[in-house]
Amino acid sequence: xxRTHTCGELRLGHCxxxxxxxxxxxxxxxxxxxxxxxxxxxxxxxxxxxDGNTPGEIREQASRLGRESxxxxxxxxxxxSNKNRxxxxxxxxxxxxxxxxxxxxxxxxxxxQNDSDGGDDLRMKYRYLDLRRPVLQQNxxxxxQMAQSARTWLSAQGFIEVETPVLIRSTPEGARxxxxxxxxxxxxxxALPQSPxxxxxxxxxxxxxxxxxxxxxxxxxxxRSDRQPEFTQIDCEMSFVEQEDVLNTFExxxxxxxxxxxxxxxxxxxRMPYSEALALYGSDKPDLRFGMPLADVSENVRGKGxxxxxxxAYTGGICVEGCAGYSRKQLDxxxxxxxxxQIGARGLVWIKLNxxxxxxxxxxxxxxxxxxKDIAFHFRASTGDLILLLSGDVCKTRNALGQLxxxxxxxxGLRAKESFRPLWVVDFPLxxxxxxxxxxxxxxxxxxxxxxxxxxxLESNPGQVRANAYDLxxxxxxIGGGSVRIHDPALQSAMFKVLGFTPDQAEMQFxxxxxxxxxxxxxxxxxxxxxxxxxxxxxxxDSIRDVIAFPKNNAGRDMMNDAPSPLPQEQLAELSIxxxxxxxx
Ligand code: ASP
Numbered sequence: 001x002x003r004t005h006t007c008g009e010l011r012l013g014h015c016x017x018x019x020x021x022x023x024x025x026x027x028x029x030x031x032x033x034x035x036x037x038x039x040x041x042x043x044x045x046x047x048x049x050x051d052g053n054t055p056g057e058i059r060e061q062a063s064r065l066g067r068e069s070x071x072x073x074x075x076x077x078x079x080x081s082n083k084n085r086x087x088x089x090x091x092x093x094x095x096x097x098x099x100x101x102x103x104x105x106x107x108x109x110x111x112x113q114n115d116s117d118g119g120d121d122l123r124m125k126y127r128y129l130d131l132r133r134p135v136l137q138q139n140x141x142x143x144x145q146m147a148q149s150a151r152t153w154l155s156a157q158g159f160i161e162v163e164t165p166v167l168i169r170s171t172p173e174g175a176r177x178x179x180x181x182x183x184x185x186x187x188x189x190x191a192l193p194q195s196p197x198x199x200x201x202x203x204x205x206x207x208x209x210x211x212x213x214x215x216x217x218x219x220x221x222x223x224r225s226d227r228q229p230e231f232t233q234i235d236c237e238m239s240f241v242e243q244e245d246v247l248n249t250f251e252x253x254x255x256x257x258x259x260x261x262x263x264x265x266x267x268x269x270x271r272m273p274y275s276e277a278l279a280l281y282g283s284d285k286p287d288l289r290f291g292m293p294l295a296d297v298s299e300n301v302r303g304k305g306x307x308x309x310x311x312x313a314y315t316g317g318i319c320v321e322g323c324a325g326y327s328r329k330q331l332d333x334x335x336x337x338x339x340x341x342q343i344g345a346r347g348l349v350w351i352k353l354n355x356x357x358x359x360x361x362x363x364x365x366x367x368x369x370x371x372x373k374d375i376a377f378h379f380r381a382s383t384g385d386l387i388l389l390l391s392g393d394v395c396k397t398r399n400a401l402g403q404l405x406x407x408x409x410x411x412x413g414l415r416a417k418e419s420f421r422p423l424w425v426v427d428f429p430l431x432x433x434x435x436x437x438x439x440x441x442x443x444x445x446x447x448x449x450x451x452x453x454x455x456x457x458l459e460s461n462p463g464q465v466r467a468n469a470y471d472l473x474x475x476x477x478x479i480g481g482g483s484v485r486i487h488d489p490a491l492q493s494a495m496f497k498v499l500g501f502t503p504d505q506a507e508m509q510f511x512x513x514x515x516x517x518x519x520x521x522x523x524x525x526x527x528x529x530x531x532x533x534x535x536x537x538x539x540x541x542d543s544i545r546d547v548i549a550f551p552k553n554n555a556g557r558d559m560m561n562d563a564p565s566p567l568p569q570e571q572l573a574e575l576s577i578x579x580x581x582x583x584x585x
Pocket of ligand 1: 195197236527
């Protein structure tokens with residue numbers, strides 16, 4: 001038996017007994033008379049000690065132990081004279097009577113403790129060492145707990161877990177596919193699923209009624225802190241349901257996860273139409289942890305002779321409570337901030353409601369105090385507040401204001417990690433105009449159903465058609481999204497037509513789905529949660545990397561095993577992939 005206890009287990013009650021432990025040497029402190037070793041495993045840290053009674057050779061061996069070596073030790077548990085209140089095992093220590101080195105460690109490239117001294121790249125290269133750090137171990141344990149909890153809840157609601165294939169035919173979800181050459185079918189390729197969308201719809205046609213899967217999806221997109229080329233979804237689909245049923249079911253799942261994993265009661269989730277989210281928060285994923293909504297003052301500021309406002313389709317702003325005291329320097333700095341290319345505003349107008357009751361602004365030349373008051377009224381601003389205005393094109397300006405709002409929320413500490421404000425954003429547009437391709441594309445995906453009352457607009461005014469599509473947004477992060485699906489082959493054909501597919505192209509790409517719909521398709525709807533994002537939200541992290549065991553870097557590389565890598569020519573030839581001429585030939 002390698003161990004009788006784990007390194008997180010021993011307490012005062014074990015004193016006087018023998019224990020055998022195994023783990024990694026975190027640290028050795030040699031104080032001459034006494035020598036202490038911190039022994040670590042997944043469960044915790046236990047202090048080992050040698051003193052005057054320890055046999056000389058064990059004392060000698062212990063003093064030579066390198067950090068991160070794997071050892072097995074035996075000894076007697078005793079109460080510590082110097083207790084460590086920060087460790088669950090901090091009341092006790094084990095006096096060594098036997099020590100066996102199971103595996104000696106080379107000097108690790110960085111320190112293995114919560115605040116490591118290793119840089120990002122180094123820690124990615126030695127991910128297996130980074131993963132020894134307790135913070136990362138806790139993230140992965142949280143992930144496992146959430147997956148387990150979701151599985152249990154969904155199974156209890158009658159959802160059936162079905163595995164769908166990883167080698168499939170490409171399904172458009174708006175990103176590029178990763179492809180896999182087929183050796184047995186020269187010149188042909190599988191795609192890795194961007195999501196199991198069509199497959200789960202076919203499971204509904206097959207009568208499974210309620211499906212879920214915790215599933216890897218693959219999208220070849222540019223990477224950001226919340227995107228990885230492969231990521232995990234909790235993917236779900238239900239038959240004989242309407243949008244309301246889906247929202248209620250998955251609100252139930254989300255609330256259960258908050259309750260069970262975080263001990264948080266979120267209450268029921270508000271529902272906000274997409275158009276309202278854009279108008280009030282400048283984003284389709286509003287962060288509701290704080291207010292500071294946008295107000296549109298286009299009409300109030302036009303015609304006062306200020307050319308910027310007069311020429312703009314939209315002028316709007318936010319009211320930042322209690323910030324009238326901002327200095328010239330702070331305002332200049334904010335102006336620079338909104339002018340950064342990522343935000344793209346051309347300038348920033350400010351109005352201060354000073355504590356003496358006066359109003360001052362950067363547009364005093366054009367607006368008298370009464371006119372400024374009229375603007376302030378639209379923001380329900382009070383003494384001490386600062387109003388910030390941007391103007392320009394409607395979409396871009398709202399977006400810039402949305403980002404400015406988040407920035408001010410950060411500066412004022414209004415975005416606490418442990419506060420959770422979920423909502424459903426509903427009534428998304430069905431289509432968006434793709435400027436580059438000069439055609440309409442599906443905002444969610446081509447299988448999303450238009451709202452029945454908007455179907456007549458499909459041909460005449462496609463941009464106005466709203467979809468039965470919804471997103472779950474928590475703290476400004478899109479955590480899940482889904483839609484009611486089209487289950488009528490005629491409507492699906494009409495949709496493909498709007499999306500610019502000829503009947504032949506539609507037949508070639510989606511013929512099997514259309515065919516399936518001819519054999520009796522139930523009305524169905526579903527959703528997928530971005531599981532990595534959900535875990536990182538629960539863990540209070542900004543990046544999804546640290547909730548993934550072996551993530552890729554921003555260039556899509558696995559730094560540890562150095563993938564992707566070139567293939568030998570023979571392997572390429574076997575896959576009928578053009579072989580590069582050998583160097584020098
Ligand atoms: N397949 C969709 C996605 O991956 C989710 C859904 O519509 O169920 O975003």
